[in-house]
Amino acid sequence: MKTSNSLWAALCAVVLVFSHCSAPDKKEDKTNIQKRIAMNKLVKDHHSYSAPNESRVKHLSWNAEVDFETRIITATATFDLTNADDAKQVIFDVKDLTDYKITVDGKESAFELGEDNPLLGRALTIPISAETKQVTVAYKTSPDAGALLWVDGEKPFLFSQSQAILARTWIPCMDSPGVRYTYDATVKVRKDLLALMSAENPTEKNDTGVYTFKMDQPIPSYLLALAVGDVEYRAIGDRTGVYAVPDMIEAAHYEFQEMDEMLVEAEKLYGKYVWDQYDVIVLPAAFPFGGMENPRLTFATPTIIAGDRSLTSLIAHELAHSWSGNLVTNSTWDDFWLNEGFTVYFEMRIMEAVYGREYSEMLALLSQQGLISENEEILSGDNPEDTELKLSLAGRSPDDGMTAIAYDKGYFFLRLMEEKLGRERFDKFLKDYFTAHSFQVMDTERFIDYLMANLLSEEEAKELDIQAWIYGKGLPANMPKIDSDKMTKVDALAASMTDDSTVSTIPWGEWKYQEKVRFLSQLPEALKAPFMTKLDAAFDITNIGNNEVLFEWLEQSIYRDYEASFNRADKFLVSVGRRKFLTPLYKAFKETGRIDLAREIYKKARPNYHSVAIETMDDLLTK
Template sequence: MKKTLIIALSTLFIVSNCAEKKEEQKMQTYVNEPHSYAKPNEAVITHLNLDIDVDFDKKIISGTATYDIRNNNATEIVLDTKHLNIINVQADGKGTPFKLGEIDEQLGRPLTITINEGTQKISVLYKTTDKTEALQWLSAQQTADKTHPFLFTQGQAILTRTWIPIQDSPQIRVTYNATVKVPKDLMAVMSAENPKAKTADGVYNFKMQQPISAYLIALAVGDIEYKAISDRTGVYAEKSLINKAHTEFSDMEKMVVAAENLYGAYDWDQFDVIVLPPSFPFGGMENPRLTFATPTIIAGDKSLTTLIAHELAHSWSGNLVTNATWDDFWLNEGFTVYFEIRIMEALYGKERANMLALIGRQDLDDVLKTLKDSPNDTKLKLDLDGRNPDDGMNSIAYDKGYLFLRTLEETVGRKRFDVFLKAYFKEHAFSTTNTEDFVAYLNKNLLEKHNISFNTKEWIYSPGIPTNQSIIQSDAFENVENTLKAFINTNTIDAQSTNDWTPHEWVHFVRNFPETITVEQMETLDNTFNFTNSTNSYITMVWYEQAVTHNYHGQEVDAKIAEFLTTVGRRWYVTTIFKAYKKSDRVEEALEIYKKARPNYHSVTANTIDELLGYKE
């Protein structure tokens, strides 16, 4: 065929496919969502045009959020807000009545806007406040370069409503454009098409053409630079970190290729990572086109870059196919852990993949023990009505979800399972789904199709772990365990025998100390391997946990733990160590550290530690 004919046919197919997708979206029926005030079956947002100013002096974002809406003959539309100052509201360019409902501690306040049956556009003029939980304003001293302030957002699970008035339910997807005005010496980036250099006037324009859920709308502003890894991958970071980050994440393009070989084309055009200041509360956040990452994964040897594989995997599970409600969170994270480990296996081999899987399995055992008095929370399908959706963001969704999928793969065979998953992502692209719809799809397209029996309902709707679980083994970890046993029995260890150990082997070694380990043995290990001053944040975290648990301390150790807790805001890390203080009846000591550390934490981390330690301002 002639090139012009091919182009014409391709264009016709794309237009036709987009029309079908729009028709599907038009006919969508939304499920009841306990974590949003929105009534999307009556009136729902479809596109956001955001025009905002970022004021570092006042620590306020202000501007207008304008929405295209799909209106099912409604007389009102409801948005989610929390701690926002709503100044004015318009419908189709004219002022319209609006009302803010009563405040709920978790959900915020519904913003009910009067519209008519023909209304197609609304706009809200607003400002954030000092209670806005999604935003963290950092002083220059809290950044790597210590020369300019920094701002980043964290929307998951229901915090986007604290910086944008929006229908904040994962089942509601929108495209968006944004104009963001920032100080001239800073750069703004979003989960959208991004600049590669600073503008002269501090004005940045963004476009996200693929529909995404509200929790994935993200903004970062700082004195950052960009360095490409490939035509579609690269890193943003402060000047002092950009080269380290570029080297650490140099396998990003290989990861994208490995992921595409497994489950189909990467549909987001660009996959970049921004390294945020250490107060970022998570290891990473899978904001489309621009993953947010903690600097704690820069270890100098790529040993912690499995996190990048995890956030990349979200480009399929989570971003492309999204959980409809937070009760279905395992659909985002269980699939992502499974996919992450498959990517790591493809790039680095089965042994490394199994080490990662075994660490996750140990995390799962720890959480199962913690939740022994609330067995319903160990189900994959949760009931979080009346609770903070953060309550479901633990190893159950991640590692029980992974174990379910791994066991399923071993039952049906990897080849069949890969065909099934590839079709699942393709058929559900840019849509949301819930557990019940997934189970129906699984039965029809995999189990019944191949006449295979599997206890799917037990895995999803029952507490604990079924007996037909995958058994994960690692020869490397068996060697580590034997080395640890020998040390405990003899008080000696051959340092040369550990020369080739990976950081994951060291993590396994440290986190499996027996309860009987003595302070003297801890000191021997520290003198031999210098754990207290490790440059690998994961090893550091598990070592400090053990140091607190087994009362191994002294001036240097205590100072290092306090420094770590004060400078690192990654919730998993600091929660693990503060839990150790609480378990060891050292809460007062923990509170003294926390009082100094808390101003450096994002609200996501601070809220968790407040509850853990019983802290009140």
């Protein structure tokens, strides 16, 4: 794609990772761009102590024993290294690990633990030489390891959540998204439980409780995953299937029947699925996210099992990560939008292919609604720069960047390019992008470089205003418009509601869940408990089985003083650990003068939550 010298000069100013830049008015200059991108030189990640340009992990062999009684994993991690010619040390990220014993090429070695940082943990520094082939770290995890949640019961459960920087709490690692490596593992668990990882997995228990795993494709540490529980497996297609506890396996198998079709449509869009198998495990309700895109084994919340397959866009999202995120990975957490913005775009395309344009547009409208709201909230807060796609998270938790900005502002930026340039042209660019950068990392500046070299002219970049989208605060004026006749009708009906309205005329039973959520969110602010009472009497919304609708109903009920729903909110908050639901509901109680009630509920619920959720709720409810 042709670019002019003036735009090229502007781009050179922001491409900090390259040592030189020249005007692209000659063909060989664009060739140089491709070479520099292919070199994939790692930028410094301020959320990792590791120095991968000196010594980098290329393979991990992990041998572990899981003890539910002590809540400790005892393990050895053996790393095969690639070293620079002048390498003198290898540095791993660790947090709350104990009982270290280090060997270098089979010989016991000294090591140094750096100062403990509450956010980053410590640097584990081991002396090596350029000729060092292998380092082994024996260690134990803490019972309170941040990545791990131990769920009690006759059949206990354990699962990990490594993203963003929690892998270091259960495996010493170079805990940066920019460092990829292959791995194998041997894990010993109770004989009545099954162990699974983000790797090739067993589909049934054995008699020994010892399971072996292999991941031949290189992945970053945040995609290391472990789950141990009394789970069963059901195949859906030749390459797809689901794991769940026995009393949920049939419901999960039914709910995810369209996974195979989603995989086929995804491949039609952007190329072959390279991870061989795509399975989903339904985790306990304490899982803090909707899903986690661990390669070969998506972790999913049970809150998406609605009985009618209505919430499976989450599966489309996690599947899309098999290309955006898992295949081409953000170099640092400052570039998180390259992971999530691309994934939301891909998710919407999968949903359109499987369910139709009207359905995907309703999803897009809800995303835009949430984006506008969160954008306004962030702009009025302490860090308005967090509304920029390119983040600056040094000294802060990467979780601060996990907002609708990365997901939905990123999505609408890509959608804008598709609308302005044409779907055929944009699809070719995106497919080529995934192919050209498979198993590599990408940062924002290099993406701009690639975008200008392969898609946009200077005139197109100016018209799209890509600088405002990527480096500007807030939402640009050329935000794509969503066209949904169904949602337009829902909005009109919601706006017409008064305390005197006859709610029996509302076509509640005919609506998709998106229409129900939209209707509740668009009701006039003046409508309070009396109107909510009528709605609940007509449609029994407090007891609805769809958790997205239930969440919206409970949030609206709190703000509209419908106290009859508060017991349901209490039970929901105690039984569900998904942060997307927890934060707004506790916040609603707090903002309506019910902070004591929020704290009372949280006191009961906190032991059930993962550390990711606890950190957020502690901050929200102690201020």
